Amino acid sequence: MTSTLPFSTFATDTDLHARLAADVLPAYVNTCRWFAGKARQQTGVRVQSVLALSDQPADSQPFYLVIIEATYADGEPEQYQLPLAFVPEGTTTDAIPDKGILTTATFAGQGGYLVDAIYVGAFREALFWHLAANDVVIQPTAEAGQLTFQRGKGLVDGADGDALISRVLPVDSSNSALVFGYASQGELLFMKLYRKLFAQTNPEVEMVAFLTETGGFEAIPAYAGHFTWQQPGQEVVTLGMMQRMVANNKDSWDMTGDYLNDFLYAVPNRLFAVKEDVFEKVALLGRRTAEMHLALYKKTDDPAFQAEPFTDDYRQFLTGRFTDLLQRRYDLLVNNYDRLDAQSQRLAWVFMEAKEMIDDFVADFQTRPLGSCRVRIHGDYHLGQVLALPDDYVIIDFEGEPESTIADRKIKHSPLKDVAGMIRSYHYAVSAKLFNAAETEGISPATLQVVSDRWYKLIRDTYLDAYLDTFGSPHPMFYDNGEINYLLLIYLLEKAVYELGYEISYRPTWVKIPLKGIVDVIREIEKLQPGGQHRQMASAPLHLV
Numbered sequence: 001m002t003s004t005l006p007f008s009t010f011a012t013d014t015d016l017h018a019r020l021a022a023d024v025l026p027a028y029v030n031t032c033r034w035f036a037g038k039a040r041q042q043t044g045v046r047v048q049s050v051l052a053l054s055d056q057p058a059d060s061q062p063f064y065l066v067i068i069e070a071t072y073a074d075g076e077p078e079q080y081q082l083p084l085a086f087v088p089e090g091t092t093t094d095a096i097p098d099k100g101i102l103t104t105a106t107f108a109g110q111g112g113y114l115v116d117a118i119y120v121g122a123f124r125e126a127l128f129w130h131l132a133a134n135d136v137v138i139q140p141t142a143e144a145g146q147l148t149f150q151r152g153k154g155l156v157d158g159a160d161g162d163a164l165i166s167r168v169l170p171v172d173s174s175n176s177a178l179v180f181g182y183a184s185q186g187e188l189l190f191m192k193l194y195r196k197l198f199a200q201t202n203p204e205v206e207m208v209a210f211l212t213e214t215g216g217f218e219a220i221p222a223y224a225g226h227f228t229w230q231q232p233g234q235e236v237v238t239l240g241m242m243q244r245m246v247a248n249n250k251d252s253w254d255m256t257g258d259y260l261n262d263f264l265y266a267v268p269n270r271l272f273a274v275k276e277d278v279f280e281k282v283a284l285l286g287r288r289t290a291e292m293h294l295a296l297y298k299k300t301d302d303p304a305f306q307a308e309p310f311t312d313d314y315r316q317f318l319t320g321r322f323t324d325l326l327q328r329r330y331d332l333l334v335n336n337y338d339r340l341d342a343q344s345q346r347l348a349w350v351f352m353e354a355k356e357m358i359d360d361f362v363a364d365f366q367t368r369p370l371g372s373c374r375v376r377i378h379g380d381y382h383l384g385q386v387l388a389l390p391d392d393y394v395i396i397d398f399e400g401e402p403e404s405t406i407a408d409r410k411i412k413h414s415p416l417k418d419v420a421g422m423i424r425s426y427h428y429a430v431s432a433k434l435f436n437a438a439e440t441e442g443i444s445p446a447t448l449q450v451v452s453d454r455w456y457k458l459i460r461d462t463y464l465d466a467y468l469d470t471f472g473s474p475h476p477m478f479y480d481n482g483e484i485n486y487l488l489l490i491y492l493l494e495k496a497v498y499e500l501g502y503e504i505s506y507r508p509t510w511v512k513i514p515l516k517g518i519v520d521v522i523r524e525i526e527k528l529q530p531g532g533q534h535r536q537m538a539s540a541p542l543h544l545v
């Protein structure tokens with residue numbers, strides 16, 4: 001990529017933008033973890049807007065936040081944030097990994113590389129200082145608007161002369177994670193740079209602000225600021241958010257996996273061994289989850305966070321979305337049936353044969369009397385979203401369900417949707433451990449299933465009991481036990497059906513896990529049928545009205 005102009009004119013170099021779109025961007029974005037369009041039929045990736053990070057025209061090393069647009073044969077286009085820097089040949093300050101290099105480039109006779117700027121220390125520091133100073137960066141053209149940086153209470157200042165340090169956190173995630181600190185104090189702050197962009201405030205910023213400021217919830221990293229792009233007459237676009245850094249080695253998925261090792265060693269010896277600590281940890285997460293939901297239930301003047309009843313609109317939204325999801329999953333299952341192992345095929349049959357019953361169960365949601373209420377929830381709650389401290393937890397990633405639109409992510413649900421997400425995650429943790437371990441290779445799948453069910457149910461009940469106990473009895477969030485059981489079943493089914501698609505696409509050998517989750521719910525729905533043997537789930541909160 002060659003331009004006779006210097007990189008400082010990149011924002012207005014439309015000829016170069018067109019060449020990037022033709023020769024570089026389509027191939028590059030498909031190598032990026034953050035690009036969600038890989039499985040769609042792409043028709044192009046173009047430079048939509050270029051935002052300068054500095055309003056100083058003579059800035060020695062210019063950085064840009066480039067907004068790229070990906071278009072598809074079907075469906076809506078998507079916008080992504082791609083920070084861009086030019087690193088001249090021979091620059092040794094930053095080690096740019098291969099995945100961060102878009103192309104070799106020459107600007108005004110100077111050779112070098114066009115790179116993702118997150119790998120350039122000076123770019124990260126420029127972002128940080130803008131945030132610390134509450135800067136507004138007015139863009140050169142009126143239609144490009146401005147970048148607005150808003151510092152939060154959690155941002156820590158360094159002492160005079162204490163050097164700012166920063167790095168890219170090597171996590172495999174759909175956004176980019178940057179870490180900041182000071183030479184004498186170490187790493188203190190975590191910044192998430194959103195990649196996929198939406199024309200609305202990111203729900204994560206709203207959730208973290210509400211939980212901290214109104215909810216008084218402490219098990220999240222303190223909010224330290226965020227920054228947005230504002231074009232005249234348009235919705236604000238959130239580009240990044242900063243929180244306090246949580247020093248942790250593991251998330252709860254890894255921690256639960258470690259705990260299960262004892263269990264794994266015991267199973268081949270026909271023993272049942274789980275330390276009491278495991279149940280204590282699970283109960284603590286149940287309590288923290290309830291505290292998060294109680295904070296989200298706090299009285300407020302902000303309509304976006306006020307509790308609401310189960311309205312007709314919500315019922316239609318949920319049933320419509322669920323019916324559509326089910327159809328897509330049945331189609332996916334039929335098309336992939338031959339690729340499944342024998343056990344998964346058996347479970348898939350149960351799912352397919354129960355279609356009519358499931359359809360009726362979902363349709364019943366439209367009219368069934370429901371006296372519980374709905375609030376904003378985490379929305380993508382699983383063990384990987386909970387950082388493990390030695391004696392406690394910190395909950396992260398309030399962006400909501402990755403597959404949903406921003407408007408849908410802000411819809412209020414029963415908090416039992418989050419509870420269902422975590423229960424599914426414990427089911428995953430047990431199943432993944434047992435079915436994928438060398439220790440259990442000689443044990444038949446049927447035996448493993450029995451053993452895994454036993455442990456999972458203990459964990460599920462421990463988590464749920466601790467969760468409901470924290471609300472006290474009775475609580476307006478939940479009308480009665482019958483509704484708790486019913487809503488849990490609906491959300492467990494929805495989550496497991498969603499997971500089925502995720503596993504077929506990404507981890508076909510794990511498909512049996514969500515399928516087993518679906519079949520478990522089917523068995524519970526059967527008990528609700530006329531003549532079915534209905535009994536309360538073991539964990540039913542008997543102390544509630």
Ligand SMILES: Nc1ncnc2c1ncn2[C@@H]1O[C@H](COP(=O)(O)OP(=O)(O)O)[C@@H](O)[C@H]1O
Nearest residue numbers: 171173174175177190221243244245246396397
């Ligand atoms: N405040 C924090 N302190 C330390 N590490 C964090 C913090 N927030 C997130 N992380 C780490 O970054 C990873 C990605 O964060 P997450 O919010 O899940 O981003 P994404 O939206 O990209 O999935 C997490 O799995 C965790 O390892």
Ligand SMILES: O=P(O)(O)O[C@H]1O[C@H](CO)[C@@H](O[C@H]2O[C@H](CO)[C@@H](O)[C@H](O)[C@H]2O)[C@H](O)[C@H]1O
Nearest residue numbers: 253380382383384402421424425426428499502
């Ligand atoms: O973390 P993301 O927001 O990207 O969520 C996606 O990937 C998750 C896997 O990393 C997937 O979660 C599923 O697998 C987890 C174990 O790997 C398990 O704990 C979850 O319960 C299960 O849903 C998630 O569904 C998907 O959206």
